[in-house]
Amino acid sequence: MTYVRYLEFLGDLDGRVIDTVANAAIERPMCPRCSGGEQVRVRDPLSGYVCTKHAYWLRDTEVTKFQPLPEVIGAELHLRSLLADGRENILDTTKYRLAEQLALVSLTEEQLATRAEQLNTGSLPICLYPETVEFVDLLSLEQFLRAISVDHSVKSKRYHVIESLKFPGVSALGRAQLIGRLKTLSDNLHHESP
Numbered sequence: 001m002t003y004v005r006y007l008e009f010l011g012d013l014d015g016r017v018i019d020t021v022a023n024a025a026i027e028r029p030m031c032p033r034c035s036g037g038e039q040v041r042v043r044d045p046l047s048g049y050v051c052t053k054h055a056y057w058l059r060d061t062e063v064t065k066f067q068p069l070p071e072v073i074g075a076e077l078h079l080r081s082l083l084a085d086g087r088e089n090i091l092d093t094t095k096y097r098l099a100e101q102l103a104l105v106s107l108t109e110e111q112l113a114t115r116a117e118q119l120n121t122g123s124l125p126i127c128l129y130p131e132t133v134e135f136v137d138l139l140s141l142e143q144f145l146r147a148i149s150v151d152h153s154v155k156s157k158r159y160h161v162i163e164s165l166k167f168p169g170v171s172a173l174g175r176a177q178l179i180g181r182l183k184t185l186s187d188n189l190h191h192e193s194p
Contacts, residue, residue: 029063031056046083048091050076050129057126067120075133088140095139098185103131105177106170148182149189158186
């Protein structure tokens with residue numbers, strides 16, 4: 001089976017969106033069900049870490065089966081649509097790790113425990129994936145990054161932009177932690193000390 005054919009099987013992607021000159025920095029394992037049990041690694045610039053067809057998490061060397069949950073499958077489809085629309089792919093980057101950290105502080109321990117039970121896995125990255133993708137969306141928006149760094153040279157104006165962000169469903173403590181991390185990001189982008 002050819003490389004492109006493997007990618008078409010990965011989450012039922014349409015062959016017209018396959019880029020055969022893929023970004024080598026985003027290599028990951030392929031779903032074992034899609035590959036017929038073969039250990040295959042793919043470089044697909046238009047997918048995240050989830051096989052939506054068979055509910056497998058595919059990151060680095062981790063291949064984990066999980067119970068399909070609409071939020072996780074929906075997050076993967078949302079990420080794919082962002083990438084297909086030309087959004088910067090920040091998987092396996094510092095920005096992606098920041099998105100995971102933001103996702104972690106946005107959920108309570110109870111919410112994480114419930115998600116882990118629903119997914120039938122204790123893998124934290126899988127449990128955080130819906131929120132991580134939302135932060136990936138935010139952190140890959142050029143206008144957002146400009147607003148918290150270049151557009152506002154005065155720290156108080158950048159902080160005002162950050163403080164005006166809405167985080168539905170996030171506790172007050174979680175919101176405070178999110179705001180704090182985004183302010184640190186803003187300072188780092190603007191090369192300032194907090």
